Amino acid sequence: MKFGVVVLEGPYTHEAADTAYQFTKAALEKGHEVFRVFFYHDGVNNGTRLTTPPQDDRNIVTRWSELGEEHGLDLVVCVAAAQRRGIVDADEAKRNGKDADNIAPSFRISGLGQLIEAGIQSDRLLVFGD
């Protein structure tokens, strides 16, 4: 089965970023395919590599990056939501005259079309967030 996952909430807010991660991980471990995880609205804050949670806490961003790397997951951050919240990759930084980028490994920035495609291509689309 092919799952699509949408994350609308930032890390360390309520619990949606955690549930989305645990669901995605469990689905992959059961042998399902996860077509894409799409981060939208405050969910884009899952994709900044500059977070530094306390050492005894889970690192939500790193956890996504590692899962992405391990399974070749497509972790997509919505460009318009990202621009508003200061989530930037090298290209976006250059295009908008910013002095740095902060996108986390395994994440990429793209548009809403990626969400539509995930809805079309996936057998089930699950939304986590506020």
Next chain:
Amino acid sequence: MATLHTVNKSPFEKNSLERCLSTAKDGSTILFIEDGVYSAVKGTKVSSSIEAALGKHNVYALKPDVTTRGLSDNMIDGIELVDYDGFVDLAAECSKVQSWL
């Protein structure tokens, strides 16, 4: 096949549960996750609506979220607990998933 409805907000905070119950067709599956698991607690002002829902729907609660909140001993009878694996199974078994946020 039935729809899986997930509810992730406490019924004492938002009306996600109410919206879910008024929309879900008979035979649907409902899963409480995150603060949504407070819907599954005995003796609250929403427990009668959950007990009524148990006659029409398959009702589950996400076990890690129940235990994290210390609610394991206070659950309404008839609500089944699942872990994340079980959540994935429910999502796969049902024909679509509707998230009530």
